[in-house]
Amino acid sequence: MGHGRDAVPDKTTIDARTLTVWLALLLVCAAAASLLIGDGFVGPASGLITMEIRLPRTLLAVLIGGALGLSGAVLQGALRNPLADPGLLGITPAAGLGAMIAFYWGLAGQFAPALPMGGLLGAGLGLTCLLGLGGRGLSGPSLILAGVALSALAGALMSLALTLAPNPFALAEITFWLMGGLEDRALSHVAMAAPPILLGVTLLLRLGPGLDALTLGEDTAASLGQPPTRTLRHAAIGCALAAGASAAVAGGIGFVGLVVPHLMRPFVGERPSALLGPSLLTGAIMLTLADMLVRMVPLLLPVSAAPPLGVLTALVGAPFLVRIARRMAP
Amino acid sequence: MTRLDRFSLTLGGRQILREVTLHPKRGELLALCGPNGAGKTSILKALAGLVPGGARPDPRHVAYLAQNTPPSWALTVGQIATLGRIPHGDRLAAPVGNALRRCGIESLRDARIDRISGGEARRAMLARVFATEPGMFLLDEPTADLDPAACHAILRLLRETAEAGAAVVVVLHAVELATEYAHRIVLVDQGRIAADCPAAQALAAAAAIFGMRAGVGPRLLPNP
Numbered sequence: 069m070g071h072g073r074d075a076v077p078d079k080t081t082i083d084a085r086t087l088t089v090w091l092a093l094l095l096v097c098a099a100a101a102s103l104l105i106g107d108g109f110v111g112p113a114s115g116l117i118t119m120e121i122r123l124p125r126t127l128l129a130v131l132i133g134g135a136l137g138l139s140g141a142v143l144q145g146a147l148r149n150p151l152a153d154p155g156l157l158g159i160t161p162a163a164g165l166g167a168m169i170a171f172y173w174g175l176a177g178q179f180a181p182a183l184p185m186g187g188l189l190g191a192g193l194g195l196t197c198l199l200g201l202g203g204r205g206l207s208g209p210s211l212i213l214a215g216v217a218l219s220a221l222a223g224a225l226m227s228l229a230l231t232l233a234p235n236p237f238a239l240a241e242i243t244f245w246l247m248g249g250l251e252d253r254a255l256s257h258v259a260m261a262a263p264p265i266l267l268g269v270t271l272l273l274r275l276g277p278g279l280d281a282l283t284l285g286e287d288t289a290a291s292l293g294q295p296p297t298r299t300l301r302h303a304a305i306g307c308a309l310a311a312g313a314s315a316a317v318a319g320g321i322g323f324v325g326l327v328v329p330h331l332m333r334p335f336v337g338e339r340p341s342a343l344l345g346p347s348l349l350t351g352a353i354m355l356t357l358a359d360m361l362v363r364m365v366p367l368l369l370p371v372s373a374a375p376p377l378g379v380l381t382a383l384v385g386a387p388f389l390v391r392i393a394r395r396m397a398p
Numbered sequence: 399m400t401r402l403d404r405f406s407l408t409l410g411g412r413q414i415l416r417e418v419t420l421h422p423k424r425g426e427l428l429a430l431c432g433p434n435g436a437g438k439t440s441i442l443k444a445l446a447g448l449v450p451g452g453a454r455p456d457p458r459h460v461a462y463l464a465q466n467t468p469p470s471w472a473l474t475v476g477q478i479a480t481l482g483r484i485p486h487g488d489r490l491a492a493p494v495g496n497a498l499r500r501c502g503i504e505s506l507r508d509a510r511i512d513r514i515s516g517g518e519a520r521r522a523m524l525a526r527v528f529a530t531e532p533g534m535f536l537l538d539e540p541t542a543d544l545d546p547a548a549c550h551a552i553l554r555l556l557r558e559t560a561e562a563g564a565a566v567v568v569v570l571h572a573v574e575l576a577t578e579y580a581h582r583i584v585l586v587d588q589g590r591i592a593a594d595c596p597a598a599q600a601l602a603a604a605a606a607i608f609g610m611r612a613g614v615g616p617r618l619l620p621n622p
Binding site: 283337 | 443446447448457458460461462463464467469470471472473474477478481482484485487523526536
């Protein structure tokens with residue numbers, strides 16, 4: 069939406085531009101801190117460790133957190149449902165299934181990037197099913213139903229693959245991957261995830277007017293020149309690219325997409341297009357901080373291993389979900 | 399300007415509209431009246447380009463107000479009115495301010511839509527249509543939820559808008575109310591245009607078509 073010189077200012081508690089500047093600053097600080105905190109110790113490391121271990125991890129946290137936060141904001145707007153998130157559409161489970169198949173057939177053992185590539189392929193296939201199951205007249209409820217069906221299908225096939233796991237080590241590795249995390253990711257993972265994520269994010273950021281129009285219902289959106297079918301299709305494709313590529317590289321990191329838009333609404337109001345930029349930045353900040361926290365757990369607590377990142381986001385996100393539900397109750 | 403020529407519509411095997419011809423004109427407030435389920439809303443949607451095979455209007459020139467649908471998110475009145483600028487791709491303050499003023503809700507600009515009365519919310523939706531500054535207004539029951547004073551104020555505003563050069567088409571339940579403000583009244587019955595006449599002749603026509611004596615309240619119109 070163009071902002072002319074005499075554009076209507078939004079009545080919100082904080083000016084949108086000020087908020088964006090603050091969030092961007094916060095993200096830079098979080099990313100810098102993340103480069104200074106390692107698995108074993110805090111402080112600047114040698115160039116090699118920073119480049120090979122901390123940099124990919126930080127870049128992935130920023131990219132994936134941003135992708136998940138933005139996907140959540142877009143899906144909540146597109147489906148007009150405050151509980152929508154990429155997991156709801158079955159994109160994350162489909163990516164998980166793809167990665168598992170790559171693992172199951174031993175492809176990942178011979179060729180390391182096979183796991184995330186399998187995940188990307190799974191997300192793509194999942195999206196195709198989603199658009200097929202949702203039918204031609206893609207409406208909010210039919211998209212949600214198709215997403216639930218896809219989640220159930222992918223979940224069942226994953227359980228089947230787990231019971232048929234070739235050996236206990238494979239079982240353990242798959243389970244750990246499904247929990248989601250960013251440890252031991254290399255720059256090659258960044259190179260694989262970044263293009264689809266950036267493409268998806270670009271597509272999603274352009275949906276502002278379409279999402280705003282949908283606020284008034286499907287007929288009114290169409291009469292404003294924003295056909296709801298087009299908005300929903302672009303939202304689904306953008307989320308499959310952004311959230312699917314994220315899940316392919318980092319496994320199942322839940323609740324970021326759900327929680328972030330709710331954190332932003334008190335600051336920017338409920339207009340869907342106003343939530344997109346702030347949700348992108350806040351998702352990136354939150355995941356970078358969460359991943360830092362995960363790495364610091366062994367330094368702070370008497371435990372031998374860091375908890376998976378997906379476990380941490382779920383531990384924080386689940387109570388938050390309860391809070392949203394209670395606030396929505398009349 | 400959009401129009402319908404012998405337009406028929408069948409949805410799910412049910413014939414909704416049969417050979418409807420309707421040419422709204424600039425400078426004219428046209429009221430579509432008839433019993434529930436007669437097809438008034440379908441005619442309006444066909445003009446707005448919302449049904450398969452209907453007109454394909456430019457959203458910058460033709461604005462449509464749906465029957466009462468609450469917005470999904472708690473936007474402010476000002477934000478709702480600003481949505482009317484989406485077809486133009488801008489958020490100009492002048493048309494939005496004018497629209498809020500004309501609909502009499504300027505003081506509510508920063509109020510959340512879920513914290514105001516139903517009638518005020520309806521006016522916010524109407525302001526959204528005015529903010530588009532269209533040449534043609536397609537309004538489905540714009541006076542629903544309004545008290546009698548507000549109802550007359552809105553219809554007076556719509557008549558002025560038409561006389562200033564716009565084409566205004568409104569769906570109204572009450573024929574009597576329509577005769578007070580509309581220039582032309584189209585009576586719709588069972589998916590057909592049963593009569594298309596100047597406002598002064600509408601009550602007599604309605605009496606003939608719906609078996610209703612002229613002068614009797616529209617609440618006695620038979621439901622199909």
